[in-house]
Amino acid sequence: MDITTHRGQGPMQQVIEIGPHRLLTDVAPAFGGEDSGPEPHDLLAAALAACTTLTVNLYAKRKGWQLDDVQVTIRHGQEGAAYALHRSIRYVGQLSEEEKQRLTDIANKCPVHKTLSGQIQITTEAA
Known part of the structure; x- marks a missing residue:
């Protein structure tokens, strides 16, 4: 698209x-x-937050776990030479510590997280 x-x-x-x-x-x-x-970096952080919640919700639903809500907060900004995204995840529901840990593992595999953690290539054409 x-x-x-x-x-x-x-x-x-x-x-x-x-x-x-x-x-x-x-x-x-x-x-x-x-x-x-929002500023463009806010949209980038929002993409990570939204992808995290969608991915975690889909996984928990597929497993039949009692996840009532997942709340993600992203704090972001320049830190030295790197742009840093700090993600905080709050799971709401009847979940064991093992289930929460598995959901965190899954959150780290959401497509936007993988994209931002991997190599990114940008090509530019000017008209």
Whole structure:
């Protein structure tokens, strides 16, 4: 699926189109924006959080485990030469410690986690 962006209504606002879905991204006023949407790094962190919850929920459902909810918090930012993503996972439900550990193992295998942990190649064409 192609993802496209174009200028939105604010001075820095961008409209992201993903198939039929539209999202806004912006920057804080200190950077010339209006804070009308999350910054791009926030969307990256949100992708990891969403993929984690979806992957863990699918696995627990398939196993028949009593996972009522999974809550993921991502703290992110530049740390020296690296961009760091710190993920905290809270499992809600009647789960044993072994089940929680297995869910954490599965969370580390979600597709976005694997993508961000692996080698990424970006090619650019300019028109």
